[in-house]
Amino acid sequence: MIRVRVPATSANMGAGFDTLGIAFNLYSRLEIEETESGLEIITVNNSGNVQSDRSNLVYRAMDAVFGEAGYKQRGLRIKQDSAVPMTRGLGSSSACIIGGMLAANAISGRKLSYPEILELAAAMEGHPDNVAPALYGGFCVSASENGKIFVKSMKLRSGLRFAVMIPDFFVATKKSRGALPETVSLRDAAFNISRASLFQAALVTGDWELLRYGVEDKLHQPYRRSYIEGFDGIFEETYRLGSKATYLSGSGPTIVSVLSGRGDRFRRGMESFFSENSHKWRCMILECDNVGSVLSEI
Ligand code: HSE
Numbered sequence: 001m002i003r004v005r006v007p008a009t010s011a012n013m014g015a016g017f018d019t020l021g022i023a024f025n026l027y028s029r030l031e032i033e034e035t036e037s038g039l040e041i042i043t044v045n046n047s048g049n050v051q052s053d054r055s056n057l058v059y060r061a062m063d064a065v066f067g068e069a070g071y072k073q074r075g076l077r078i079k080q081d082s083a084v085p086m087t088r089g090l091g092s093s094s095a096c097i098i099g100g101m102l103a104a105n106a107i108s109g110r111k112l113s114y115p116e117i118l119e120l121a122a123a124m125e126g127h128p129d130n131v132a133p134a135l136y137g138g139f140c141v142s143a144s145e146n147g148k149i150f151v152k153s154m155k156l157r158s159g160l161r162f163a164v165m166i167p168d169f170f171v172a173t174k175k176s177r178g179a180l181p182e183t184v185s186l187r188d189a190a191f192n193i194s195r196a197s198l199f200q201a202a203l204v205t206g207d208w209e210l211l212r213y214g215v216e217d218k219l220h221q222p223y224r225r226s227y228i229e230g231f232d233g234i235f236e237e238t239y240r241l242g243s244k245a246t247y248l249s250g251s252g253p254t255i256v257s258v259l260s261g262r263g264d265r266f267r268r269g270m271e272s273f274f275s276e277n278s279h280k281w282r283c284m285i286l287e288c289d290n291v292g293s294v295l296s297e298i
Contacts, residue, residue: 014215061100137292
């Protein structure tokens with residue numbers, strides 16, 4: 001049997017649209033074995049609808065690797081146990097894709113390298129910023145060019161914590177991407193290049209006071225904020241409570257604040273704010289996962 005553990009991820013990180021991403025210590029777990037025939041999908045602890053037929057994302061990701069490897073599988077039993085909330089902007093689909101691909105690669109004789117798996121995964125997901133940290137862990141910068149992915153994963157040993165604020169509603173990535181303009185002005189493009197670069201420099205040099213300027217964004221957050229009731233008030237409250245930088249996680253609706261302390265006071269403050277404002281949100285304090293996906297065979 002193959003076991004795979006894949007971290008949750010948070011993409012964009014403000015200005016780094018389709019480029020920056022980070023892995024968190026919140027996990028999706030798969031147990032997969034090859035059987036004589038058929039497909040059995042068992043889900044445990046899942047927060048949304050998981051397909052139990054061949055349209056299942058883990059299965060489709062496995063099938064893509066089997067196709068590349070020229071492997072004919074007989075049957076499969078897939079058990080999915082995920083603590084990563086679905087369609088909330090925390091990389092649940094990337095976790096399914098990376099987990100399925102790593103398992104299929106192990107079953108079919110490890111014919112694909114990690115860079116090849118990443119390319120297949122980014123093609124399936126449509127962008128590399130979640131799949132890269134899901135595979136490698138850490139804080140990742142990715143760029144894609146004609147299907148090839150350039151990626152650097154940096155391990156964060158900063159002691160930073162991440163307050164991950166998750167609402168009880170979801171926004172599908174497809175809808176959230178549909179809200180974005182086809183073209184942007186040179187001024188907005190230059191604005192984002194400067195902020196995304198500043199964010200990385202601040203993170204790498206430990207200058208936490210610059211992070212809040214580095215998450216400023218003109219490419220996606222202004223177009224997506226209308227999906228989230230109370231968006232501006234939530235951002236203001238996070239900064240009042242000491243956030244070093246607050247951004248929309250991936251395509252949302254989860255909002256992440258970067259914290260330099262342990263985060264207990266921040267979490268309690270945000271929980272009171274949410275309940276006073278009748279927002280049904282929960283707040284978890286997470287750390288960066290520097291390990292990435294882990295596969296074991298038992
Ligand atoms: N970069 C992607 C987007 C992430 O913003 O649409 C989706 O989770």
